[in-house]
Every structure is written in structure tokens, then in C-alpha cells.
Amino acid sequence: MNNALDEGHQLVDCIEDAVKVLLQGLGEDINREGIRKTPFRVAKALREATKGYKQKVNDVVHGALFPEAGLEGGSGQAGGAGGLVIVRDLDLFSYCESCLLPFQVQCHVGYVPSEQRVVGLSKLSRVADIFAKRLQAPQRLADEICTALQHGIKPTGVAVVLQCLHIHFPKFESALPDTSHQGWVKILVSSGSGAFEEEKADIWTDFFRLLNFRGVSKDNAHPGVVHQSWCPSKSSNKLEQSNSAMTNAVVSILRSLGEDPSRKELVGTPCRFLNWLMNFRNSNLEMKVNSFLLGRNNNPSPCGKIGDTEVLICSELSLPFWSQCEHHLLPFQGVVHIGYYSSDRLDAVGRTILQSVVHFYGFKLQVQERLTRQIAETTSSLLGEDIMVVVEASHTCMISRGIEKFGSSTATIAVLGRFSSDPAARAEFLQSLPNFCST
Amino acid sequence: MNNALDEGHQLVDCIEDAVKVLLQGLGEDINREGIRKTPFRVAKALREATKGYKQKVNDVVHGALFPEAGLEGGSGQAGGAGGLVIVRDLDLFSYCESCLLPFQVQCHVGYVPSEQRVVGLSKLSRVADIFAKRLQAPQRLADEICTALQHGIKPTGVAVVLQCLHIHFPKFESALPDTSHQGWVKILVSSGSGAFEEEKADIWTDFFRLLNFRGVSKDNAHPGVVHQSWCPSKSSNKLEQSNSAMTNAVVSILRSLGEDPSRKELVGTPCRFLNWLMNFRNSNLEMKVNSFLLGRNNNPSPCGKIGDTEVLICSELSLPFWSQCEHHLLPFQGVVHIGYYSSDRLDAVGRTILQSVVHFYGFKLQVQERLTRQIAETTSSLLGEDIMVVVEASHTCMISRGIEKFGSSTATIAVLGRFSSDPAARAEFLQSLPNFCST
Numbered sequence: 001m002n003n004a005l006d007e008g009h010q011l012v013d014c015i016e017d018a019v020k021v022l023l024q025g026l027g028e029d030i031n032r033e034g035i036r037k038t039p040f041r042v043a044k045a046l047r048e049a050t051k052g053y054k055q056k057v058n059d060v061v062h063g064a065l066f067p068e069a070g071l072e073g074g075s076g077q078a079g080g081a082g083g084l085v086i087v088r089d090l091d092l093f094s095y096c097e098s099c100l101l102p103f104q105v106q107c108h109v110g111y112v113p114s115e116q117r118v119v120g121l122s123k124l125s126r127v128a129d130i131f132a133k134r135l136q137a138p139q140r141l142a143d144e145i146c147t148a149l150q151h152g153i154k155p156t157g158v159a160v161v162l163q164c165l166h167i168h169f170p171k172f173e174s175a176l177p178d179t180s181h182q183g184w185v186k187i188l189v190s191s192g193s194g195a196f197e198e199e200k201a202d203i204w205t206d207f208f209r210l211l212n213f214r215g216v217s218k219d220n221a222h223p224g225v226v227h228q229s230w231c232p233s234k235s236s237n238k239l240e241q242s243n244s245a246m247t248n249a250v251v252s253i254l255r256s257l258g259e260d261p262s263r264k265e266l267v268g269t270p271c272r273f274l275n276w277l278m279n280f281r282n283s284n285l286e287m288k289v290n291s292f293l294l295g296r297n298n299n300p301s302p303c304g305k306i307g308d309t310e311v312l313i314c315s316e317l318s319l320p321f322w323s324q325c326e327h328h329l330l331p332f333q334g335v336v337h338i339g340y341y342s343s344d345r346l347d348a349v350g351r352t353i354l355q356s357v358v359h360f361y362g363f364k365l366q367v368q369e370r371l372t373r374q375i376a377e378t379t380s381s382l383l384g385e386d387i388m389v390v391v392e393a394s395h396t397c398m399i400s401r402g403i404e405k406f407g408s409s410t411a412t413i414a415v416l417g418r419f420s421s422d423p424a425a426r427a428e429f430l431q432s433l434p435n436f437c438s439t
Numbered sequence: 440m441n442n443a444l445d446e447g448h449q450l451v452d453c454i455e456d457a458v459k460v461l462l463q464g465l466g467e468d469i470n471r472e473g474i475r476k477t478p479f480r481v482a483k484a485l486r487e488a489t490k491g492y493k494q495k496v497n498d499v500v501h502g503a504l505f506p507e508a509g510l511e512g513g514s515g516q517a518g519g520a521g522g523l524v525i526v527r528d529l530d531l532f533s534y535c536e537s538c539l540l541p542f543q544v545q546c547h548v549g550y551v552p553s554e555q556r557v558v559g560l561s562k563l564s565r566v567a568d569i570f571a572k573r574l575q576a577p578q579r580l581a582d583e584i585c586t587a588l589q590h591g592i593k594p595t596g597v598a599v600v601l602q603c604l605h606i607h608f609p610k611f612e613s614a615l616p617d618t619s620h621q622g623w624v625k626i627l628v629s630s631g632s633g634a635f636e637e638e639k640a641d642i643w644t645d646f647f648r649l650l651n652f653r654g655v656s657k658d659n660a661h662p663g664v665v666h667q668s669w670c671p672s673k674s675s676n677k678l679e680q681s682n683s684a685m686t687n688a689v690v691s692i693l694r695s696l697g698e699d700p701s702r703k704e705l706v707g708t709p710c711r712f713l714n715w716l717m718n719f720r721n722s723n724l725e726m727k728v729n730s731f732l733l734g735r736n737n738n739p740s741p742c743g744k745i746g747d748t749e750v751l752i753c754s755e756l757s758l759p760f761w762s763q764c765e766h767h768l769l770p771f772q773g774v775v776h777i778g779y780y781s782s783d784r785l786d787a788v789g790r791t792i793l794q795s796v797v798h799f800y801g802f803k804l805q806v807q808e809r810l811t812r813q814i815a816e817t818t819s820s821l822l823g824e825d826i827m828v829v830v831e832a833s834h835t836c837m838i839s840r841g842i843e844k845f846g847s848s849t850a851t852i853a854v855l856g857r858f859s860s861d862p863a864a865r866a867e868f869l870q871s872l873p874n875f876c877s878t
Contacts, residue, residue, distance in 0.1 A: 034505050066473050066766075068808055071816065071855070075824065078853030079812030086850040087837075089877070118808045120766055121834060121849055122842045202862035209869035210829075210850045327505075327559055369507055369557045373518030377510065385514065390649075395560060398526075403561045404843070410560055411525040411649045414517030416510070423641035430648035438528070 014256045015043035018249035019329065025246040027282035028365060034326050035365065042329050045401040046257065049095055049102065052133030053258045060127055061152040064120040068113065080118050082156065084203065086110040086210055090125045091406040093399050096166060097135040097265050098231035100250070100273040101331060102400035104439065105132055105141070106163040110207050111149060112156035112195050119153050127152065128160075135259055135266070138164040138230060142191035150193040157195030159207050163188050165439055167331050167396070169232040170279060170322050170363075183320065183333055183394075184439060187230045233272035242274040250274065279363050280324040313428055315339045316351060319358045325397050326365035334393030334409070335436065336375060339429035340383040341418065354379065368393055368412050376414035386417035388429050392436040409438040453695045454482035457688035458768065464685040466721035467804060473765050474804065481768050484840040485696065488534055488541065491572030492697045499566055500591040503559040507552065519557050521595065523642065525549040525649055526563045530845040532838050535605060536574040536704050538672035539689070539712040540770060541839035543878065544571055544580070545602040549646050550588060551595035551634050558592045566591065567599075574698055574705070577603040577669060581630035589632040596634030598646050602627050604878055606770050606835070608671040609718060609761050609802075622759065622772055622833075623878060626669045672711035681713040689713065718802050719763040748782040752867055755790060758797045764836050765804035773832030773848070774875065775814060778868035779822040780857065793818065807832055807851050815853035825856035827868050831875040848877040 019039035023030050030036070070081025077083050092105040109124040131144040142160045149158045166185040195203050229235055250270035254261040261270070318335040325332050336358045346354070361374040368391055376389040391412045398405045419425050458478035462469050469475070509520025516522050531544040548563045570583040585599045605624040634642050668674055689709035693700040700709070757774040764771050775797045785793070800813045807830055815828040830851045837844045858864050 037502070063476070066806065068806065069812070071812065071853075076815070076826075076853065076855035076859040078815050078828075078855070079808050083808055083811055083854075084850075084852040085808060086852075087847060088850065089847045090844050091846065113808065118806065121807075122837060122840070122844075125837070125842055125844055125847070202865075205862060206852065206865055206869060209866060210852075210872075367505065367507065367557065368560075369518050369522055369524060369552065372522055373508070373510065376515070376517050387515075389517075398561060398564070401561070403564055405529050405561075405564055406845075407530065408526060408528045408564070411523075411527065413523040413525075413645065413649075414510075414515065415522075416515035416517070420515040423644060426641075426645055427648060430645060433649075 013043075015046055015253055016040060018253045018256075019043065021245050021249035022277065022329070023365075025243060025249075026277065026280060026365065034367065038327060038329060041327060045328055045330075045397070046253070048133075048402050049093070049400055050134055050257045052130045055130045055133075057127055057130060057148045057152045060130065061119060061123055064123045065117050065153065066120065067116060068118045070113075070116055077112070080113045080116040082112055082114070084110060084112055084206060085118065085121075086207065087121055087124045088211060090128060091404075092125075092129055092132040093404070093406075094132040094134070094136040094141060094164075095400075096231050096233075097137055098269060098272055099233035099276055100135070100253075100269060101167060101276065102396050103138075103167075104165040104399065104406070105138075106165075107132075107145075108161040108163075108211055109145070109149070110159040110196075111153060112203070114154065114156040124149065135254075135257065137265065138162055138187055138189045139191070142189045146191040146193050155194065157193060157197070157203065159190065159192045159196040159204065161188065161190045161207075161211060164230070166231060167322075167333055169276065170359075185230060185232055231272075233275060242271075242278050246274055247271065277324070277329075279322070280365055282364060311341045311343050313339055313425060314342045314345050315429060315432055316346065316354050317432070318434060319355050321358045321362035321371075321391075321393075323362040323364065323366045323368075323371060323393075325395060326367060328397040328401070329365075330396040330400060332366075332368060332393045332395040332397070332410075334391065337390040337392075337429075337433055338375070338379055338383075339388035339390075339419065339432075340379070341386045342383065353382070357382075368395075368410055372412040372414045376416055380416050384417075386419055386425075387414070388416070388419040388426060389414045390430070390433060394438045407438055409436060411436075452482075454485055454692055455479060457692045457695075458482065460684050460688035461716065461768070462804075464682060464688075465716065465719065465804065473806065477766060477768060480766060484767055484769075484836070485692070487572075487841050488532075488839055489573055489696045491569045494569045494572075496566055496569060496587045496591045499569065500558060500562055503562045504556050504592065505559070506555060507557045509552075509555055516551070519552045519555040521551055521553070523549060523551055523645060524557065524560075525646065526560055527650060529564045529567060530843075531564075531568055531571040532843070532845075533571040533573070533575040533580060533603075534839075535670050535672075536576055537670035537708060537711055538715055539574075539692075539708060540606060540715065541835050542577075542606075543604040543838065543845070544577075546571075546584075547600040547602075547650055548584070548588070549598040549635075550592060551642070553593065553595040558594075563588065574693075574696065576704065577601055577626055577628045578630070581628045585630040585632050594633065596632060596636070596642065598629065598631045598635040598643065600627065600629045600646075600650060603669070605670060606761075606772060608715065609798075624669060624671055670711075672714060681710075681717050685713055686710065716763070716768075718761070719804055721803065750780045750782050752778055752864060753781045753784050754778045754868060754871055755785065755793050756871070757873060758794050760797045760801035760810075760830075760832075762801040762803065762805045762807075762810060762832075764834060765806060767836040767840070768804075769835040769839060771805075771807065771832045771834040771836070771849075773830065776829040776831075776868075776872055777814070777818055777822075778827035778829075778858065778871075779818070780825045781822065792821070796821075807834075807849055811851040811853045815855055819855050823856075825858055825864075826853070827855070827858040827865060828853045829869070829872060833877045846877055848875060850875075 016039035019042045020030050068080030071078045088108045090107040092107050093102050096103050107128050128145045142162050146158050146160045164187045247270045250273055251261045316338045322333050357378050361371050372391045376387050380387045393410050398408050455478040458481045459469050507519030510517045527547045529546040531546050532541050535542050546567050567584045581599045581601050585597050588597045603626050686709045690700045755777045761772050796817050800810050811830045815826050819826045832849050837847050
């Protein structure tokens with residue numbers, strides 16, 4: 001029996017047990033078919049997402065340093081002696097040490113070769129990935145990649161710039177739907193060593209000019225500044241009821257990953273993760289919304305008129321939602337578009353009610369197909385039998401596991417009544433939808 | 440001893456031997472440090488890129504079908520009975536069966552659930568990947584993904600739309616550099632089954648409207664039309680000298696991958712691949728360009744004036760190049776920007792000469808760092824000692840192996856003379872560069 005494998009197996013089992021405690025704390029039946037294998041899937045995903053703890057930079061860089069001449073004569077820098085090399089737009093993901101949710105990273109790495117040798121380009125990405133696949137904070141991630149490359153390649157200098165995206169936490173304070181909500185906290189950090197150690201070095205300007213093409217500028221970066229508050233869990237004051245069994249379960253997950261739960265940055269992590277997770281606890285409340293609140297006739301006649309008033313397709317677009325994938329216990333998040341027939345658009349109160357419906361079904365362990373159906377059914381009881389619902393979402397489980405499909409998104413559709421039978425009605429509504437941006 | 444592993448090991452060895460024959464046919468010393476391990480790397484990459492031959496759809500889909508209710512009553516479609524589900528923008532890559540080069544695929548998959556069950560979203564991507572990781576043509580790839588999902592999930596219908604990008608082959612006919620050159624052949628194909636079987640079905644309109652956000656429309660797709668000519672190797676009439684040992688080596692690679700080299704689509708593949716590869720054979724020609732051809736003083740004084748004429752930074756931007764990565768025997772391709780000091784810009788003849796320099800160093804087994812240095816050195820002998828060269832490239836080896844960093848690009852810089860010592864000169868030149876698009 002292989003000890004390492006055996007140990008790995010036990011640790012996964014330990015994570016599975018912890019996930020069962022979390023699911024029960026959320027009020028779920030852990031034998032329900034959709035979540036029966038969720039503990040197994042979560043453990044597997046976490047193990048994959050933190051495999052960097054067991055990887056070594058030297059194993060990656062070893063054998064990938066190639067001799068490469070510099071300039072003859074030497075009135076400049078080029079090739080293996082001084083010619084700046086930049087690899088841009090590497091998509092990575094990491095796990096936030098503050099709240100245990102995954103965050104996306106767009107990584108740009110540069111180095112100045114020395115001693116007439118260069119490193120294989122893909123190794124810059126592979127080394128970055130070793131440190132991304134751990135519990136991280138953006139600045140520390142940049143620093144660790146930078147230091148590892150400096151030690152591994154021994155070049156004249158290394159520069160690392162990371163653009164990190166972290167999911168927003170819901171703000172319940174605002175009563176009205178916040179349609180300006182972008183869904184993501186963005187931050188840019190940088191780290192430099194050797195020729196890049198000095199923040200004001202001219203070579204940083206060269207580096208950023210070549211990233212500038214994509215909207216990055218040095219003014220956005222604050223090398224050396226630690227962004228304590230980038231994770232929205234730290235600014236969330238909401239306190240959720242969770243029990244000590246759940247807290248202990250998260251602590252045991254941290255320990256299983258090889259982390260020290262008493263490390264300063266991790267002390268509050270179980271509580272912050274549970275603050276997020278408890279948004280999605282199962283509730284047996286029924287959604288009862290009085291359609292008279294919407295101030296409207298909820299049964300427009302199918303002939304296209306209510307009395308003498310013509311009935312048109314109206315829509316409420318881009319209602320934001322948060323949800324948690326019941327298969328992987330990971331966030332998915334995006335917008336809901338609702339189409340209906342009416343002689344006039346909803347007022348502010350009506351829109352708030354629709355947003356409440358969206359939140360009611362979003363804040364659960366979910367799958368997007370069910371969310372779409374539930375919103376359509378409830379909306380139908382409010383706005384009449386002719387309803388079309390489109391949900392567009394980014395699924396963290398599509399990027400933060402082995403699959404790593406950055407930039408992918410999922411759209412689901414429910415059609416009721418006239419929208420089901422009339423392709424022209426669907427086409428008119430679909431044409432009115434704004435562009436969905438997955439980040 | 441595990442027989443499957445043993446067999447795999449022998450096949451990889453067989454690919455390694457074939458790659459050695461190819462390298463020797465290119466005139467390379469297979470013991471040179473940069474390419475000593477290239478046979479091993481090529482074999483490993485090809486094995487990884489064609490692992491789909493050994494994967495089964497049922498292994499992926501099994502256990503990932505979840506019960507999910509449809510609408511009660513049934514005056515519409517939603518959830519697990521009829522609600523359209525679309526996963527968009529899945530980045531994949533495949534290998535072209537016509538020429539053995541990798542091509543990029545942006546994959547969009549939709550299906551209509553039936554029998555109150557849905558499939559895990561990531562499985563749509565994983566099933567697509569099984570068929571992408573084989574030697575393929577775009578329409579066949581779309582058809583195979585579609586058929587496999589129809590059989591595996593048994594839904595009401597499946598739709599697959601693929602946007603494929605294939606590297607252009609160099610056109611030597613044009614004497615002048617083609618600055619409008621985009622570097623990529625793009626094609627859009629689609630395949631449908633069940634509710635999507637009929638091309639004119641209204642549900643195709645719904646599907647394309649949701650892709651429309653990203654510039655895809657049904658008018659660009661021609662379901663059922665086979666694009667015989669999408670691979671540029673088929674329209675290339677250039678005949679290269681290659682020997683029968685090299686042809687036999689490519690045939691043995693095809694056989695090692697489990698393909699039948701006598702399959703109709705593969706009969707011409709060894710010849711087409713060698714037509715590509717022989718562009719990059721080693722030549723001992725020296726690059727001798729007479730600077731008087733450029734009709735200029737090649738030593739502008741460092742004070743910023745030649746006689747009474749003021750000397751400014753001039754640039755030749757976006758000169759296209761093709762090259763072949765010597766570490767992985769895979770294309771990298773992009774643009775070269777050259778900055779220099781002069782009182783006037785080059786004329787058409789001068790630009791043609793610079794493009795020749797770029798092609799001369801591009802058409803070899805290369806690394807980007809060396810290419811950049813060589814262009815800078817040669818340009819310096821033509822345009823004076825103050826030279827800056829920026830090379831921007833997409834490396835196929837960054838996407839078509841295990842690393843799969845779609846959208847990444849690499850920039851390398853060489854600076855000579857004044858550009859080496861004057862940050863403001865570098866900044867001025869860098870600011871003039873156009874946006875680089877990796878696809």
C-alpha cells in the first residue's frame with residue numbers, strides 16, 4: 001500500500017465528512033439525489049484546486065533552461081542576456097484564504113534573461129499555477145510567483161502583475177435591485193525582483209506599456225500595498241447563525257489541505273465562509289406574493305388586448321442573482337431577464353418584487369435549470385400566463401476545478417404560454433437582451 | 440507489468456523515433472541542446488492531444504444525470520422538460536486531420552432536457568473534449584459531439600456550434616508584406632439532432648439569438664455543408680522536397696495514434712504536414728542585405744541630426760511572421776515591430792527588405808527570444824545602431840498541450856544603442872504599437 005496515496009485518501013474522506021456536516025447545517029437531506037455525491041465532488045475539487053502545496057518549482061523549471069546567446073559586442077540587450085520576455089494573459093484561479101471561495105486571476109509574467117539562458121515559456125505559467133493552487137491573497141500570490149521565478153531561473157529580474165476577480169457578496173441593505181451591480185471585485189497587484197525591485201525603475205514602464213494594450217496601466221497597480229479589504233467577506237458585517245459543528249467542519253477542511261487554521265489570515269476564515277454559505281440554507285418558506293402589489297391585471301387576454309388597451313411584450317432585464325451550485329458547493333452568479341405581456345411596464349415597487357422572487361430562489365443550493373423554472377412559475381402567478389425567463393450565469397464550478405473553462409457561461413430558458421407557442425414573441429424578447437459579460 | 444502502460448510506452452517511443460527522422464530531415468543536429476528533448480516533448484504532447492481516442496462518453500455522462508422537474512400543468516417548457524440549456528464559449532483545441540497542426544475551437548452546446556432530467560453542465564464540455572482530442576475536421580467534430588450527447592443524455596434535442604481557427608499557411612506569392620494578414624482561417628459549423636435536426640427549426644433561432652451576443656449568427660453557419668477547403672494546406676500548391684523517410688515517419692505517427700493512415704482524409708496528410716514543416720528547414724545561408732538597397736545613411740549621428748536634418752524615431756509595425764517552436768515542433772506566429780532613428784520613413788522597397796529579414800529568421804526551428812535578437816542584429820546593419828524590436832506572438836504550444844492557456848501571448852524585446860540607454864525613446868516607440876490580438 002502506498003502511504004502517500006493512503007494518506008491522501010484519508011484526507012479526502014475527512015473533507016467529505018466535513019462537507020456532510022455543512023450540508024446538514026444548511027438544512028439539506030444529504031441523501032437527496034442531487035447532493036448525495038456532493039461531498040465526494042467537493043473533496044475532489046478542493047484536492048485538485050490545492051495541489052500546489054505538493055508541487056515544487058525546481059521540478060518544473062529543471063531541464064527547461066536553454067542556452068541562448070545575447071548580443072555580440074554588447075551595446076544593448078537582447079536574447080539570452082537582457083532581452084525582456086513577457087507572457088501575458090494567463091488564466092489561472094486560486095482560492096481566497098479569507099473566505100475559501102475561488103477567485104480568478106489573469107496573470108502577466110515578465111523576466112530579463114541573464115547568463116545567456118532562457119526558460120521555456122510554458123514554465124512561467126506552470127510555476128504561477130503552483131502558487132495559485134493554494135489558499136491565497138492576491139499580493140502574496142504575486143510575491144510568491146516572483147520570488148520562485150527569481151530563485152528558479154536566476155535572471156536579471158522578474159515582474160509579476162495579477163488582475164484578480166473575486167465574487168461580490170450580496171448586499172441586502174439596498175431595498176431596490178442594484179442594476180449597476182457588476183458582480184465582481186477587481187484588483188490589480190504587482191511584484192518585482194532584481195531589475196524590477198525598484199518600483200520606479202524604467203523597465204516597469206516598458207513592461208506596463210506592453211500590457212497597456214489591454215487596459216492595464218501602472219497607475220492601477222500599487223506594488224507593495226497590501227489590500228486587506230479586497231475580499232468582500234471582510235467588509236460584510238452580517239452575522240449568520242451557524243453552529244460550532246459547522247465551524248469545526250471548516251477548520252478540519254483547512255487542516256486537511258495542509259494549512260494551519262491558527263495562521264493569522266485563516267483565523268476568521270471558517271466564520272467568513274459560513275457567513276457566505278448560510279445565505280443558501282434551505283428554507284421551507286413558501287413564496288407568496290400578492291399579485292395586487294404589482295397593481296395590475298394578471299391575466300391579459302390572449303388576443304393581445306385588455307379591453308381597449310393593446311398588450312405588448314414588456315421586460316425586466318438584468319436582475320442580479322447569487323446562487324450556490326448544489327453539485328459542487330460553489331457559487332454561480334449572473335442575471336435574470338423576465339419577459340411578459342402587458343399594456344404597461346412595472347413601477348419601482350413591481351420591480352422590487354420581481355427582484356425578491358429572484359433572490360428567494362437564488363439563495364438556495366440550486367441548479368440553474370431549476371432556478372429558471374421556479375422563477376418562471378412564480379412570475380407567472382404575478383404577471384400572467386405568458387412568461388419568458390432567461391437566466392445567464394458564470395459558474396465557478398466551470399473554472400475552479402480540473403475543467404478550467406475560463407470565460408464560459410450558461411444560459412437557460414423557460415417559456416410559458418404564448419412564448420412557448422410563438423417563435424416571433426421569443427425572438428422579440430431575446431433580441432432585447434443586453435450582452436452578458438461572464439466577468 | 441501493466442500491458443496498457445507498456446503498449447503506450449512503446450507507441451510513444453515509436454513517435455520519438457519518427458520525430459528524430461523529421462528533425463534530421465530538417466537538417467538539424469538532434470543532439471543540439473534546444474532540441475535534444477524535442478522528440479520526447481512532441482511524443483508527450485501528441486499523446487495528450489489525442490487521448491480522446493481512449494475515452495468513452497458513457498464514462499463521463501454516467502452518474503451525472505440528475506432528476507429535475509418540468510412545469511406542472513404543462514403549458515410551456517422549463518427545467519428538466521423542455522427548458523433550453525446552453526453552455527457557451529468553451530475553449531477547446533483539436534488537431535487537423537488534413538495537416539496535423541492544432542486548431543482552436545470555441546464551442547457552444549445546447550440541449551433540450553427531456554424525461555425530467557438534466558446533465559451536469561461540465562459534462563457538455565467534457566464530452567466535447569473527448570472528440571476534440573482526436574484528429575479532426577470541424578464539421579465531423581460538431582457531428583460527433585452532437586451524436587454522442589444525443590445518445591448519452593437522450594434529450595429532446597442537441598445543438599452544437601463550433602467556431603474554429605486554423606493557422607494560415609504562408610503565401611510566398613506576394614512580394615510585399617501583407618499587413619492586412621490576420622494569421623487565422625476562421626470557420627463556423629453547426630450540427631443538430633432531435634428538435635434541432637431540422638435546420639429551419641425555430642429553436643435554432645432561439646439558440647443563435649443567445650449566441651448572437653458574441654457576433655455569431657445563423658447566417659454565418661451552413662449546417663450540413665462540408666468545408667473541404669478550410670485547411671489551408673489543401674489550397675497550397677507548393678511542393679517541398681522531403682524524403683520518403685520523412686513521409687514514412689509521419690505515417691508511423693498516424694499509426695501510433697491509432698489512426699488508419701489509409702483512411703481517405705489522411706492519405707495526403709503526411710505530404711501536407713511536410714509541406715508545412717519543410718518551410719522551417721535549417722539553412723546555412725547567411726543573411727546579406729546590402730544597406731544601400733534601403734537608399735539611406737545607416738549611421739545617423741547620436742546627436743539627433745544628420746547634417747541639418749532632424750532625426751526622429753521611425754517604425755515599421757506589424758510585419759507578419761511564421762515560425763516553428765523548436766521545443767515542441769509547433770507553430771508560433773505573430774508580428775514584428777521595428778523602431779529606428781531616421782529623418783524619413785522607408786519606401787516600399789525598404790519595407791520589403793525588412794519583411795524578408797523577418798521571414799528569413801522566422802522560417803526556422805526557433806525560439807522567440809532568438810528570433811528577436813537576430814532580427815535586431817540584422818536590422819542594425821541596415822538601419823543604424825539604434826534599433827528596437829518587439830515581437831508579439833501566439834504560441835500553439837501554450838494551448839495545444841496540457842497547459843491549455845488560451846488567449847495568452849508572448850512579447851519579447853531587443854534594444855540596441857540609444858533605445859537601450861534612453862527610456863523615453865523606448866516609451867515613445869512602445870506607445871506607437873497597435874493592439875495585438877492573439878487570435
